[in-house]
Amino acid sequence: MTPLSQLFEKTRAENRAALIGYLPAGFPSQQECIDAITAMVEGGVDAIEIGFPYSDPVMDGPIIQAAADLSLSQGTGAREVFSTLSAITALGTPAVVMTYWNPIERYGVENFAKSISEAGGSGVITPDLTIEEAGPWRAAVKSEEINSIFVVAPSTKDERLAQVTAECSGFIYAASLMGVTGTRTTVSSSARDLVGRIRKVSSTPVAVGLGVSTRDQAHEVAQYADGVIVGSAFIRLLQESQSMGEGLIRVKELAQSLAEGVRR
Amino acid sequence: MTVNQSEIIGHFGPYGGRFVPEALIEALDSLTQAYEDAKADPTFAAELEYLHRTYTGRPSIITEVPRFAEHAGNARIILKREDLNHTGSHKINNVLGQALLVKRMGKKRIIAETGAGQHGVASATAAALMGLECVVYMGEEDTKRQSLNVARMKLLGAEVVPVTQGSKTLKDAINEAMRDWVTNVDTTHYLLGTVAGPHPFPTMVRDFHRIIGVEARAQVLELTGKLPDAVLACVGGGSNAIGIFHPFIDDASVRLIGLEAGGSGIASGKHAATISGGTPGVLHGTRSYVLQDENGQTVESHSISAGLDYPGVGPEHAYLSDIGRAEYQPITDDEAMEAFSLMSKTEGIIPAIETAHALAGAIKIGKELGSEATLLINFSGRGDKDVDTAARYFGIPL
Numbered sequence: 001m002t003p004l005s006q007l008f009e010k011t012r013a014e015n016r017a018a019l020i021g022y023l024p025a026g027f028p029s030q031q032e033c034i035d036a037i038t039a040m041v042e043g044g045v046d047a048i049e050i051g052f053p054y055s056d057p058v059m060d061g062p063i064i065q066a067a068a069d070l071s072l073s074q075g076t077g078a079r080e081v082f083s084t085l086s087a088i089t090a091l092g093t094p095a096v097v098m099t100y101w102n103p104i105e106r107y108g109v110e111n112f113a114k115s116i117s118e119a120g121g122s123g124v125i126t127p128d129l130t131i132e133e134a135g136p137w138r139a140a141v142k143s144e145e146i147n148s149i150f151v152v153a154p155s156t157k158d159e160r161l162a163q164v165t166a167e168c169s170g171f172i173y174a175a176s177l178m179g180v181t182g183t184r185t186t187v188s189s190s191a192r193d194l195v196g197r198i199r200k201v202s203s204t205p206v207a208v209g210l211g212v213s214t215r216d217q218a219h220e221v222a223q224y225a226d227g228v229i230v231g232s233a234f235i236r237l238l239q240e241s242q243s244m245g246e247g248l249i250r251v252k253e254l255a256q257s258l259a260e261g262v263r264r
Numbered sequence: 265m266t267v268n269q270s271e272i273i274g275h276f277g278p279y280g281g282r283f284v285p286e287a288l289i290e291a292l293d294s295l296t297q298a299y300e301d302a303k304a305d306p307t308f309a310a311e312l313e314y315l316h317r318t319y320t321g322r323p324s325i326i327t328e329v330p331r332f333a334e335h336a337g338n339a340r341i342i343l344k345r346e347d348l349n350h351t352g353s354h355k356i357n358n359v360l361g362q363a364l365l366v367k368r369m370g371k372k373r374i375i376a377e378t379g380a381g382q383h384g385v386a387s388a389t390a391a392a393l394m395g396l397e398c399v400v401y402m403g404e405e406d407t408k409r410q411s412l413n414v415a416r417m418k419l420l421g422a423e424v425v426p427v428t429q430g431s432k433t434l435k436d437a438i439n440e441a442m443r444d445w446v447t448n449v450d451t452t453h454y455l456l457g458t459v460a461g462p463h464p465f466p467t468m469v470r471d472f473h474r475i476i477g478v479e480a481r482a483q484v485l486e487l488t489g490k491l492p493d494a495v496l497a498c499v500g501g502g503s504n505a506i507g508i509f510h511p512f513i514d515d516a517s518v519r520l521i522g523l524e525a526g527g528s529g530i531a532s533g534k535h536a537a538t539i540s541g542g543t544p545g546v547l548h549g550t551r552s553y554v555l556q557d558e559n560g561q562t563v564e565s566h567s568i569s570a571g572l573d574y575p576g577v578g579p580e581h582a583y584l585s586d587i588g589r590a591e592y593q594p595i596t597d598d599e600a601m602e603a604f605s606l607m608s609k610t611e612g613i614i615p616a617i618e619t620a621h622a623l624a625g626a627i628k629i630g631k632e633l634g635s636e637a638t639l640l641i642n643f644s645g646r647g648d649k650d651v652d653t654a655a656r657y658f659g660i661p662l
Contacts, residue, residue, distance in 0.1 A: 058446070059446070077558070077561075102562075129283065133282065179447040180446060
């Protein structure tokens with residue numbers, strides 16, 4: 001069982017949702033990314049998603065695009081992603097990598113799964129990998145005993161929802177709305193409906209992402225989901241802060257606030 | 265007929281498929297279903313045929329160009345005149361087909377990406393014709409080099425959104441169109457303009473352009489009594505090329521030659537020759553050849569031609585290249601512009617700079633095969649939109 005799966009057992013026992021924080025590797029710089037994630041964990045984030053910055057992120061809104069561009073301009077690649085992953089798992093925090101498919105294919109499918117495992121990672125979120133194209137990946141994650149996390153959406157029909165969620169382990173990533181990543185003032189009502197439909201076909205934990213940025217939103221999602229994913233809100237704080245010191249303080253404060261939210 | 269899309273995902277050997285957010289699967293399945301239903305419905309074919317005859321101006325003619333051919337080994341050179349279509353390029357073939365599908369699906373809004381602006385203009389035209397709302401995403405860089413087409417799209421009632429992310433060209437316009445589609449998929453059809461993207465686009469867009477090759481094959485046979493020795497077309501995403509190649513694929517004696525944008529030369533790294541200078545990978549929802557670095561990041565492409573300035577290529581071209589059925593060669597900016605000038609001055613036909621890459625290829629292949637050979641070239645677009653760029657290139661004051 002991966003550290004991520006153990007986390008969901010623990011949070012279920014504590015009758016709360018897990019708080020999952022996202023940051024792209026190498027943003028704002030490689031070390032500052034690790035510092036920011038450390039601040040998230042100190043504030044109460046339970047697990048980390050490390051983004052593999054990609055040149056053509058079609059699922060991401062302007063905040064994550066800008067962060068990924070900055071990271072790429074500093075030369076972030078697979079090596080930096082895996083070293084960041086190692087640094088986070090060394091803290092004892094469960095961590096996964098979120099990446100578009102092409103960097104995996106370029107690195108080599110089996111090698112990618114192996115490097116995740118060697119860095120202590122629990123698994124990988126693949127937002128643009130369809131189950132029809134996932135054959136080689138399925139074999140690689142099985143062999144390395146890591147989690148394979150697919151993203152499902154409100155438009156996913158029930159029959160397909162059963163097929164996709166059957167391929168997920170660790171958790172199922174439920175996109176709260178039809179759209180790209182970013183902060184929004186309200187959490188779409190489609191999130192609750194989607195999670196309800198997932199419950200009918202799967203017992204794997206469900207985490208909700210896209211558009212969650214505040215304590216109240218986290219609290220609302222925690223009423224029906226097993227995990228709450230927050231990304232753009234953390235990135236925006238780092239982008240807006242005058243100094244890294246100020247950014248780290250604000251990131252930790254947001255993490256504390258969200259951590260209160262996920263406790264029902 | 266009901267299609268179970270989970271089982272039928274378009275592949276060309278190892279290429280093609282679907283690499284997209286799950287949010288788009290339902291829309292792609294519906295589109296595939298609508299397309300399959302339309303193919304089985306004779307009224308759809310009749311409607312499209314009527315539009316092509318009375319609106320596009322099909323069949324497009326063929327033109328022999330003997331004065332140009334003097335510079336190409338005196339081979340017999342025949343142009344398939346897609347430049348004479350309404351809106352000035354082959355793009356209208358696909359756009360009218362998809363727009364009819366949009367009507368069948370009951371959607372009211374179309375979005376499109378455009379590089380040179382030809383597909384954007386064709387999309388804006390079809391939207392005006394059929395009463396659809398139209399938003400065109402165009403890289404900011406391209407809105408500058410193709411400002412005439414931006415104005416045309418606006419005159420046709422479309423909204424043009426300049427894309428300021430990334431390299432600010434076609435690749436980034438596609439990213440932005442996909443983000444719009446993920447958000448508005450209930451009401452909106454993404455009218456993709458080339459034979460790339462997730463299934464069913466590479467197959468469907470090809471089918472809408474096959475008419476080029478079907479007509480040209482019959483026209484050349486009637487004129488010359490035999491099949492051409494080679495068929496040439498420029499390749500960016502590859503829509504005009506697959507349109508003219510496809511009906512010749514079973515004619516083993518006919519060489520199929522795609523001319524890619526070699527920019528400043530493959531060795532310079534500044535080019536858009538995806539098959540000649542790229543590696544297999546995934547971009548914009550499909551597996552094909554991609555210009556990419558060792559981390560799988562897309563590398564910026566470079567070409568004097570906005571319509572070929574794309575770091576990917578249609579998956580069927582990747583397959584045709586791998587199995588050796590089609591050849592792909594790079595043409596530099598300078599070679600293309602020389603052919604552009606030559607065609608204009610010897611035949612009185614100003615080509616699009618995209619098309620000029622195919623003409624430059626014909627000069628090389630004509631010299632190689634000599635005066636006995638017949639070459640069929642897809643003259644994919646006219647050069648009006650490129651007057652500004654060409655004048656600047658040749659130092660003609662504006």
